[in-house]
Amino acid sequence: MKQQAAGVRPWYRGAVGCGLLAGLATLIQMGALAWVVDDVVSNQATLGDVAIGVALIVIAIAARALAQWGQEVCGQACGLRVKQQVRARLLVRLQQLGPVRLASRHSAGLASQLVDQVESLEGYYSRFLPQMVLAALIPLVYLVVVFWLNWLAAIWLLIAAPLIPLFMALIGMGAQRLNEAQFQAVTRLSGHFLDRVRGIATLQLFGLAERSVEEVSEVAHDYRRRSLKTLRVAFLSSAVLEFFAAVSVAVVAIYIGLGLLGYIQYGPAEQLDLFSGLFILLLAPEFFQPLRTLSQHYHDRASALGAAEGLVSLLEPDADEAAPAECDRSDKTASRELVPGAVELVNVELRHAGRERILGPLSLRIDTGEVVALIGPSGSGKSSLLQLIAGFIAPSAGQVEVRRDPAIAWLDQRPLIIQGTLADNLRLVAPDASDESLRNALTQAGLGQWLASAPGGLETPLGERGVGLSGGEGQRLALARVFLSPARLVLLDEPTAALDPETEQHVIAGLTQLAASGRTLIVATHHPAIMAMAGRVFAIEQGRLSRVERSADARETNS
Amino acid sequence: MKALLSLRPWLGVLAERRGRLLLGAVLMLATLLSALGLLSLSGWFITATAIAAVSASGYLDVFTPGGGIRFFAVSRTVSRYLERLYNHDTILRLLADLRGRVFARLVTLDARTLARARASQWLNRLTADIDTLDNLYLRLLAPPLVALISILAFAAFAAAFLPIAGIVLLAVLLPLGLVATAGCAWWGWRASHRRVDRQERLRVRAIEQVExxxxxxxxxxxxxxxxxWHREERALLDDQRRLGQRTATGNLVVTVGIQLATLAVLLLGLEAFRSGQVSGPVMVMLALGTLAVSEGLGNLPMAFTQLGATVRAAERLNAQAELKTPLTGERLTSGGAAPSLSYRNVEVAHGARVVFSGLNLSLDPGQRIGIIGASGIGKSTLAQLAVRAFDPQGGRVEFDHQDIAGLAPDSLRARIGYLTQRSELFHDTLAANLRMGDPDASDAQLWDALERVELKAWAEALPEGLETWVGEQGRQLSGGQARRVALARVMLRDSPLVILDEPLSGLDAATAASLATTLDAWLAGRTALLLGHDEAALPRCDRYWRLVPGKQGTQLLG
Known part of the structure; x- marks a missing residue:
């Protein structure tokens, strides 16, 4: 987290500089105030006599307010930049992790890390860090002044001061641990909610609505109890500080009062007058003010550290992660020899941690323009093989050689539908495509009629998870993307799983077109028509590939 | 001003805990008054001792003010700690209740309303929006009130010594309070009102990128x-920058105002002291008191520039409350034998699109009917009508000759096992997902159910068996496994009426064929409505109907 500070140093320094200026202006203001009061009370001066002092006070007030403004604005600029940097790094990291490893994580939890937890870093960089420097410097300046006025009063302040960071450090450590626990709870809470909200229709069907309300409320109360534990400790740290600050002010006030009365014979008490006494009294609360502000921002620190913990663990590589780098390397060295659209697997093996299933060892070469069907019972590893070829997972052994340029077309079982128009959803894969080619792609995917009846045409808005589209329509939209994309290699995972026979015919005709245009198609499927279309069909059994031979008739009628 | 009305229902919720809130505000006031007492009494004491030292008598009662100073020092700490802890507990209690209440309202909504709202927007409503509302009491209601009371009280106190000082205090601090509250709220309104939605949009983009x-x-x-993503992020950061600058400017105005008020009271006091109207100690006390009492204004600009965000959160929560009223009805009383199901002249339209107009279909007790049709043609609509996910615009659906529009959805659904087109699994264990079908099922019954859908061997091979977590929406399972888990869940329900929507989709041919046989036996003696794109995609049925597009919506052909 410290490294983040590098890019924002000027703003950080600006915030500290402005804070120091504000502290000095406060010193001048209080000094002038004490002088004016002393002159009028002790020397019976008129207001005209103290006009210079009053003017000085006004100038100091203005300078102080402006410097505080500068501190806030610089600090915020610093915080905003850090958030931007961290988010950029997290996005890169998500890309590195890849879709398969992300599948085991809760997308809402990740989104809340990316948006809300990063949000909670701001206070640390914009307020806490600059204030930490100020809390050390400003009291020191005031202490020197008080020491010069009356060294014994300075000692009263000094006795209380070093205890404060000590107490705060002790309490802060506890608060941080609790904060981390709380962030975990928030992430779990949001995951739990999203899951239950998405499934409300199912909960209703099973008559579990009331029970899940209780459950949701219980999780929320659990969150409350955790929060409260954190707060109890967080507040204790500021209470300790407040206590010392208040007692110090009281002790200084009583010491000065008694000193002025001449009750104290020891030390510099006799030299006290109204000016020095009042000045010290005015500085005493200001002496503690930067520390008090720091403790108010302690919450920022604790929540930032709690969030950072989760963010760092997301950013740091896992144990089983050496593999993707290997995959990249093989990609670079070998793929130059391959034509776009061709695929070569050499002695590939795959093991899923904690699962029985093992893929391989298997070797396979697929040439550009081939149509290959993969069949096998569900869970046999068809999807895993496609994921290997797409580069989402790295083989545990062996090599996967694919050229990823210009792109690979991928049809997911759960297609992505982004919030935006129909055109936005299609142009994602071909940013420069004309409206005409969008329409063509939709027609090829069997969405021609749907488009004709859509009120806004290509500008019809689609929502998250495809509101306004049925399951089959969503899948056809994903197919339209395949048609639109310039990719030479097309990976399809059960493209006809949710389609009716009529649309299915559209789709199969479209796939035939794709194959005829020289694209390579690798399809995981149960569908006889697609199997018939394929040049080669492989069955996956116990992780091994075996060629399925079909009668020559079947191939001829379909090729 | 009108926008503030959207806070009304939430103020009502706060009012339910008014005792706690009042006590919290009193604690806040006690803290502020202690600080006021500490600083002003110290000022008074020092000045008094200085004067006593130079005057002839040289005597001053030091014990009473000394004790007062010590008392205020302790009371400030104690009341501040109690106040913060007590108020945060209140707020969190309120928030936890609110979350449950919002969710409780969501689960009563019908399927079509649910489809209109989007999942992660709801998540945001449930957590972020409700969290944003905690500003309402702790930052927006209590602090200005406490500041107002303490300013009025101190002005009255000052006026007792020096009337003009009291008047100046009110003349400066009250407008300043208005600037710090209404002024800042107005100034930050647009940016903060927008911010909630912008943050939400960024979150949606994040989810899209992950999924x-x-x-x-x-x-x-x-x-x-x-x-x-970057476009959304930049817009959000711009708003945050704007708000930060406006807050800083609000703070600047308040600081200058407070300090000038203190200076004004001091100068008035000095003038009055010279004319003998007030004593030296009182003069100093009033000036320092002004400084202390103004502390209450310090945090207001920050809180009020964010008022727009609080109101926006309230608006969104209100909009959700205005979604349709839940369906209700009488409890279903007929027994557990296989019922009849009939659709009579049913009319359904999705917006402008007519789905059914005058559709008729009946299932006799124990009869098994297959409905064949293309995707999107209305098969799932037939199923949703039967479980009363929503009511048809015209005609009626009868369960055992009772119009289901008059039946409580829960009691109706308790008789129906409905496998939806999408296998909806929850981020929970395999066992918990299965037990949704029958909460009292023993482990042995769960294993039986898994055996029937041919997942027993697979589940036994899992290191954690029934306690394996299935991942978000069952993503740790393959599509075919998820389908069969969903099917096992419906079978555990053991209901007299069964509706299966594409029960064999996503399965390989061998598994599909053997499951079709299993289902054929299991469905015996139950009334069943099976939906599929093809006869071959369904277990054997007594009779098949075909749904085809017609001039007036979808028609049934024998």
Missing amino acids: GLAELTSYRALDAHRAL
Whole structure:
């Protein structure tokens, strides 16, 4: 987290500089105030006599307010930049992790890390860090002044001061641990909610609505109890500080009062007058003010550290992660020899941690323009093989050689539908495509009629998870993307799983077109028509590939 | 001003805990008054001792003010700690209750209303929006009130010594309070009102990027999607910067105002002291007191520039409350024998699109009917009508000759086992997902159910068996496994009426064929409505109907 500070140093320094200026202006203001009061009370001066002092006070007030403004604005600029940097790094990291490893994580939890937890870093960089420097410097300046006025009063302040960071450090450590626990709870809470909200229709069907309300409320109360534990400790740290600050002010006030009365014979008490006494009294609360502000921002620190913990663990590589780098390397060295659209697997093996299933060892070469069907019972590893070829997972052994340029077309079982128009959803894969080619792609995917009846045409808005589209329509939209994309290699995972026979015919005709245009198609499927279309069909059994031979008739009628 | 009305229902919720809130505000006031007492009494004491030292008598009662100073020092700490802890407990209690209440309202909504709202927007309503509302009491209601009371009290106190000082205090601090509250709220309104939605949009983009990473990376479309993300992010950061600058400016105005008020009271006091109207100690006390009492204004600009965000959160929560009223009805009383199901002249339209107009279909007790039709033609609509996910615009659906529009949805659904087209699994264990079908099922019954859908061997091989977590929406399972888990869940329900929507989709041919046989036996003696795109995609049925597009919506052909 410290490294983040590098890019924002000027703003950080600006915030500290402005804070120091504000502290000095406060010193001048209080000094002038004490002088004016002393002159009028002790020397019976008129207001005209103290006009210079009053003017000085006004100038100091203005300078102080402006410097505080500068501190806030610089600090915020610093915080905003850090958030931007961290988010950029997290996005890169998500890309590195890849879709398969992300599948085991809760997308809402990740989104809340990316948006809300990063949000909670701001206070640390914009307020806490600059204030930490100020809390050390400003009291020191005031202490020197008080020491010069009356060294014994300075000692009263000094006795209380070093205890404060000590107490705060002790309490802060506890608060941080609790904060981390709380962030975990928030992430779990949001995951739990999203899951239950998405499934409300199912909960209703099973008559579990009331029970899940209780459950949701219980999780929320659990969150409350955790929060409260954190707060109890967080507040204790500021209470300790407040206590010392208040007692110090009281002790200084009583010491000065008694000193002025001449009750104290020891030390510099006799030299006290109204000016020095009042000045010290005015500085005493200001002496503690930067520390008090720091403790108010302690919450920022604790929540930032709690969030950072989760963010760092997301950013740091896992144990089983050496593999993707290997995959990249093989990609670079070998793929130059391959034509776009061709695929070569050499002695590939795959093991899923904690699962029985093992893929391989298997070797396979697929040439550009081939149509290959993969069949096998569900869970046999068809999807895993496609994921290997797409580069989402790295083989545990062996090599996967694919050229990823210009792109690979991928049809997911759960297609992505982004919030935006129909055109936005299609142009994602071909940013420069004309409206005409969008329409063509939709027609090829069997969405021609749907488009004709859509009120806004290509500008019809689609929502998250495809509101306004049925399951089959969503899948056809994903197919339209395949048609639109310039990719030479097309990976399809059960493209006809949710389609009716009529649309299915559209789709199969479209796939035939794709194959005829020289694209390579690798399809995981149960569908006889697609199997018939394929040049080669492989069955996956116990992780091994075996060629399925079909009668020559079947191939001829379909090729 | 009108926008503030959207806070009304939430103020009502706060009012339910008014005792706690009042006590919290009293604690806040006690803290502020202690600080006021500490600083002003110390000022008074020092000045008094200085004067006593130079005057002839040289005597001053030091014990009473000394004790007062010590008392205020302790009371400030104690009341501040109690106040913060007590108020945060209140707020969190309120928030936890609110979350449950919002969710309780969501689960009573019908399927079509649910489809209109989007999942992660709801998540945001449930957590962020409700969290944003905690500003209402702790930052927006209590502090200005406490500041107002303490300013009025101190002005009255000052006026007792020096009337003009009291008047000046009110003349400066009250307008300043108005600037710090209404002024800052107005100034930050647009940016903060927008911020809630912008943050929400960024979150949606994040979810898209996570869930669609497979497609985005293979199509090399990640950069295109990043550009969308960056646009949302920049808009959010711009708003935050604007708000930060306005808050800083609000703080500047308040600081200058407070300090000038203190200076004014001091100068008035000095003048009055010279004319003998007030004593020296009182003069100093009033000036320092002004400084202390103004502390209450310090945090207001920050809180009020964010007022727009609080109101926006309230608006969104209110909008959700205005979604349709839940369906109700009488409890279903007929027994557990296989019922009849009939659709009579049913009319359904999705917006402008007519789905059914005058549709008739009946299932006799124990009869098994297959409905064949293309996707999107209305098969799932038939199923949703039967479980009263929503009511048809015209005609009626009868369960055992009772119009279901008059039946309580829960009691109706308790008789129906409905396998939806999408296998909806929860981020929970395999066992918990299965037990949704029958909460009292023993482990042995769960294993039986898994055996029937041919998942027993697979589940036994899992290291954690029934306690394996299935992942978000069952993503740790393959599509076919998820389908069969969902089917096992419906079978555990053991209901007299069964509706299966594409029960064999996503399964390989061998598994599909053997499951069709299993289902054929299991469905015996139950009334069943089976929906599929093809006769071959369904277990054997007594009779098949075909749904085809017609001039007036979808028609049934024998």
